[in-house]
């Protein structure tokens with residue numbers, strides 16, 4: 001059905017123009033929207049996301065730090081860099097690959113954490129270039145990204161819809177500290193549901209039942225940053241888990257047959273570095289690493305949990321190895337803040353047996369090519385890759401195509417409730433139809 005260009009001419013990848021502007025993300029903070037026009041006149045636009053519970057080793061966002069605008073979070077400096085310095089650098093340049101384009105930006109910046117130009121500045125250009133070239137080739141974005149991933153050699157049959165981790169409830173920084181756990185997600189059993197669209201339907205029905213349960217308890221049905229319910233009335237982390245199980249049941253589904261659960265503990269957010277303890281606000285519990293691991297053992301014993309992200313804080317390499325030794329056979333142990341989509345850190349984690357799964361976020365590393373490399377290192381070492389959104393998102397659906405293009409088998413795009421999350425799920429539905437799945 002699709003025709004792939006077999007002679008990728010440099011003229012297609014020649015830059016005619018580039019323009020950026022400041023827009024808002026889903027939290028009402030500024031972010032960058034960049035358009036790149038290639039020689040044929042095709043334009044690609046990209047909008048970059050932004051995290052709230054960020055890892056220490058993520059690339060640095062360029063923010064204005066001007067307290068008179070958006071509390072210092074403006075991105076006018078980044079926009080200016082694109083519209084002047086990067087425009088001078090890129091216009092009239094020819095490229096033969098995504099990698100070559102990204103490498104030029106990496107070299108121009110030259111800093112380990114991309115702080116000279118800004119990780120957000122560079123990523124917006126990298127994504128916009130991918131889109132512009134995709135349009136110029138007359139491809140779908142996932143087809144172009146597959147070309148970039150497989151180095152132009154790929155097979156249409158490789159495209160497989162992912163298993164989503166679908167957010168239903170939120171706490172911690174994302175949910176006004178309703179609970180300590182940041183994200184509670186449903187993991188639909190793809191063997192049971194057969195298709196992505198059925199898995200999405202069932203998950204969304206559970207989400208609606210959770211709404212009814214909260215309503216009947218007279219709990220708030222306000223939403224957290226990523227669209228999950230975040231009722232302050234919750235008395236414990238466990239109560240949130242019970243409500244979700246009830247929702248699964250009331251929607252007519254069964255645990256394991258239809259759903260397991262995934263958690264993002266984002267535990268650096270409640271780790272007290274000075275005291276070296278985890279401070280759980282619900283129940284005011286002070287826990288050592290061992291005590292926190294024991295509590296998680298209880299959760300894993302009592303609830304159908306198949307995946308835990310950031311179970312320990314981001315500097316505790318030793319703890320992560322102990323943790324993975326203990327839980328790695330049973331559940332996905334997912335590194336987010338620990339890894340920050342950084343290939344070197346993935347390799348270190350493999351050496352130390354610290355994880356068995358990696359969260360993949362474009363803006364943690366700052367270019368499309370480096371993100372593809374992170375996925376490659378992950379899957380080639382038999383770890384799971386989960387392509388993820390950020391808490392601050394836009395209506396850009398790039399990550400839906402990213403997960404399709406690569407062997408990453410999981411995605412995490414938030415709750416089925418807010419436009420900037422829905423647009424990613426809807427893009428997967430679109431791709432599912434295109435593939436005739």
Ligand code: PGA
Nearest residue numbers: 050051052053054390391
């Ligand atoms: P963030 O959270 O985008 O606020 O960093 C997402 C996550 O922790 O997975």
Ligand code: ZN
Nearest residue numbers: 264266309336
């Ligand atoms: Zn996380």
